[in-house]
Amino acid sequence: MLQLSYQSPQVTAVPVQRAAAREDQDGPWHTEAVCRRDEAGLFFAPSKEPTAARLSREEAAKRVCARCPVLVQCREHALLQPEPYGVWGGLTAAERRVVLARRRRQDIELKKAQSAA
Template identity: 75%
Template sequence: MQSSPPHESPWSPAAPARRSPQDLAGPWHSEAACRRDEAGLFFAPSQEPTAARLSREQAAKSVCARCPVLLECREHALLQPEPYGVWGGLTAAERRVVLSRRRRRESAGRPEGMPRIA
């Protein structure tokens, strides 16, 4: 997944994701299919209408579907966690669902009496 440009444009994310250069320097990032696409495809502009958002997200997911590092990108977005944009073929809302399911599985797997760490 590529980051948004530093200048403000109509396609700037509603709130820019905070990333350090080290976050994007991983070996998987240089192979990402989205490096050749417009960042606006992956991040919502402010006040984007629902129909436009759904269309843009589907187009971004199409890029992700052909990406050789889809799983690495997705895992990066889940571990960070990336709060905005399409990463690894998932929207921010879809990633929240995945993270919630992971937490439930992890909670179910802990021994009885063990405190839950937030």
């Protein structure tokens, strides 16, 4: 990316360095992810993928996740964003929706219990 600088009547191009990932946003965990060495197609479905192929691909992606040292961080990232597609932290999008729904129910129950006390 270039940034234009108007220091004189002539225009000069000054290269702009990309900002490093913020730790509170993406964090450095992704640099250790095992999936960085695998093809992204394993973790994201092609359009109109047959069910049997999708299940097989998701299981293969989950096997990669199972050996990943940052599985927990990846899963939490996907739940907090929330990531709507793909296998993240060993969970499919549908499985993440279940986890999020469960967390919402637990939060509601906790708030009810706290207000009753």
